[in-house]
Amino acid sequence: MTFKEKLQMEHPELIDEEGYCEDCPEDYGYEVNSVCIERADGCRVCWDRVMPGTEEKKPLDAASVTLIAETYGLEKQLIKLIEECGELVTAAAKYDPQYHYTVEHIAEEAGDVRIMIMQIEHLLGIQDAVEDSMKRKIDRQIGQMKETDLLKQGQTLLDRYLESERIRIVQTLCPDDVPWLVREMGERWKANKCVQEDGCEKCWGLPLKPEEV
Known part of the structure; x- marks a missing residue:
């Protein structure tokens, strides 16, 4: 999957009729510390790159x-x-x-x-035998999760995907890596003091609006 295809899935309105994308992949958290391709068609080339981890994989031998x-x-x-x-x-x-x-x-x-x-x-x-054992144990664990209300009934595929994305974002990104988010926070972000011991999870927990404090 290319960065452009990812943007097409999540923000189709940001791709114009000529196929150009708005901003850079880094602005949407798709990558961190990217190197800008400084040439006339740089942005198009950049967005057409394949996202790391989405390459077509050869089957295990x-x-x-x-x-x-x-x-x-x-x-x-x-x-x-x-x-x-x-x-x-x-x-x-x-x-x-x-x-x-x-x-x-x-x-x-x-x-x-x-x-x-x-x-x-x-x-x-x-x-x-191993596969049968795995199936039994997975079914048993899911049953226990439902009984203890750990597994939300009616959870959609989107809910599950967003849950995993939230974990990935908190663990791998800082709000400072997302320029448009920093702009939206404005002066409040400049006043924020990052506490290394707490990591970026503390920063992601900041309220977007001051009145929510």
Whole structure:
């Protein structure tokens, strides 16, 4: 998905008849600290870029994973699974929303664990059993969430998407990264003192209108 396609989905009114977009991707929180393309068609080229993380992904090469598993065997790969799980636990324990490299660390270690799980499933022939177990536990957890009113009845897809976007914005962006929002806050934003210990969550919690204080 390109930045322009993202804007088309969320703000179609900001794309003119010639296909030009208003402002920059950074102004809408689509990226942070972007480098402006200073040329005549710079904005068009910028908006036509593919958003990181939305690239077309190649399917996982399951045959290669199977080859690795059969080469090393069950005993060695069980030990390797234990090692990789330990590294994932360590990465999760060091997670800090203020530092993106901790997210990348979790992603890397989670990938290692998933590869090892695939190998163990193949070597033990338990793929179907694992999938059945996952389905049962997911259904059970959803049932418990409904019983304890943790899962809102009638929640729409948009509600769920906005919930995840809210978490992403608070964890990865500062209001200062969104120029139009800073302009709307005006002098009140200039007077705001960012408290590093509280992170950007404190800033995002500021009321938009003074009378709401």
